[in-house]
Amino acid sequence: MLPNAPVPPEPSSPAPSDDLERLYDAHAAALFAWVLSITQNESDCRDVLQEVFARIAIRPGLLAGVRDERAFLLRLAKNTAFDLRRRRSAREKYHAALAGETPLFQESPNPDEAAFRRALSEALAGLPPEQRAVVHLKLWEEATFEEIAEILGIPANTAASRYRYALDKLRARLRPLYDEIV
Amino acid sequence: MDDFEQFLNRQPPRPLPPEWRAGILAAARAGREEDAEPASAEPAPLPAHPWWLAWLWPSPTAWAAVACAWLVILGLNAASQPEAAGAGSGPVYCSSVELPACFAAQQRQLHLLLRGDVDPAQPRDAIPLPRGNPGALVRPPTQTVMA
Numbered sequence: 366m367l368p369n370a371p372v373p374p375e376p377s378s379p380a381p382s383d384d385l386e387r388l389y390d391a392h393a394a395a396l397f398a399w400v401l402s403i404t405q406n407e408s409d410c411r412d413v414l415q416e417v418f419a420r421i422a423i424r425p426g427l428l429a430g431v432r433d434e435r436a437f438l439l440r441l442a443k444n445t446a447f448d449l450r451r452r453r454s455a456r457e458k459y460h461a462a463l464a465g466e467t468p469l470f471q472e473s474p475n476p477d478e479a480a481f482r483r484a485l486s487e488a489l490a491g492l493p494p495e496q497r498a499v500v501h502l503k504l505w506e507e508a509t510f511e512e513i514a515e516i517l518g519i520p521a522n523t524a525a526s527r528y529r530y531a532l533d534k535l536r537a538r539l540r541p542l543y544d545e546i547v
Numbered sequence: 548m549d550d551f552e553q554f555l556n557r558q559p560p561r562p563l564p565p566e567w568r569a570g571i572l573a574a575a576r577a578g579r580e581e582d583a584e585p586a587s588a589e590p591a592p593l594p595a596h597p598w599w600l601a602w603l604w605p606s607p608t609a610w611a612a613v614a615c616a617w618l619v620i621l622g623l624n625a626a627s628q629p630e631a632a633g634a635g636s637g638p639v640y641c642s643s644v645e646l647p648a649c650f651a652a653q654q655r656q657l658h659l660l661l662r663g664d665v666d667p668a669q670p671r672d673a674i675p676l677p678r679g680n681p682g683a684l685v686r687p688p689t690q691t692v693m694a
Contacts, residue, residue: 385572385575385576386572389568389571389572393563393567393568393571394562394563397560397561397562397563398560398561398563401560401561402560411567411571414567414571415570415571415574415575418571418572418574418575419574419575419578419579421575422575422576422578422579423578423579451605452605468561469560469561470558470559470560470561471558471559471560471561471562481558482558485555485558504552504555504556505556505560507556532551532552535555536551543551543554546554547550547554
């Protein structure tokens with residue numbers, strides 16, 4: 366179970382409206398950050414979230430018997446995001462790339478912190494998507510490599526090595542700014 | 548986690564826009580109600596895409612290219628076939644009815660070859676001479692006379 370995930374209720378029968386709202390309130394913020402990290406696009410992120418919650422609403426039994434709601438939803442959101450990306454035409458992808466960097470972190474009134482967060486967004490955007498996904502789950506979902514492996518459908522060793530490679534790149538790129546701030 | 552990782556971990560991700568909540572939940576509920584509606588008496592409209600198109604997804608162009616490549620290969624293969632079968636160059640195949648007769652003929656031919664006889668039906672000129680030293684066949688080996 367991921368540390369940030371609230372304790373899910375016992376596997377429930379068809380999700381009524383209030384259950385949908387509960388799921389949204391409990392997980393939507395994490396799903397937003399996760400999908401934003403994958404798609405790097407706010408508009409796509411909204412489409413993905415809408416599709417995820419629409420799927421849950423249409424098939425209330427989807428979460429029945431699920432041990433870890435958060436992990437399940439993260440996996441569902443990842444698959445939905447990849448489906449969306451595949452459906453997109455090459456032209457749409459090109460326009461999305463032209464739209465520029467999407468900030469992944471909260472704005473900060475402190476100029477040093479703001480600069481670091483911008484640099485961090487850029488550095489994450491520069492990582493291969495599979496490494497970025499592992500970094501996000503490890504650092505901001507505080508998932509173990511086993512949990513990451515389950516969410517991404519990869520071996521735990523692969524998750525660990527991707528994380529190490531990605532962290533080395535982030536360290537190399539952000540070290541000067543980090544040293545200034547700390 | 549080392550200090551650097553902990554520092555990264557403390558950077559808060561962007562918050563979810565609060566105005567999305569109502570829209571996303573409303574769309575999800577609308578989808579559920581639409582799904583729960585009983586089927587009407589009217590026939591269902593034809594799908595926008597035929598079912599087989601799903602097989603070609605997500606790269607219909609690539610599949611079309613593969614299909615074209617196969618057509619070209621099949622065309623070239625058909626063009627390179629001999630004009631008609633049984634032109635005499637290939638082996639002669641016997642049907643199961645003619646098999647005993649064929650076998651007997653082959654036996655006869657083998658017997659003639661082993662005996663060194665020549666098929667009288669074959670012209671003499673057509674008999675191939677052995678390669679190598681043709682003279683060796685005509686000239687008997689010389690006997691060495693020991694002095």
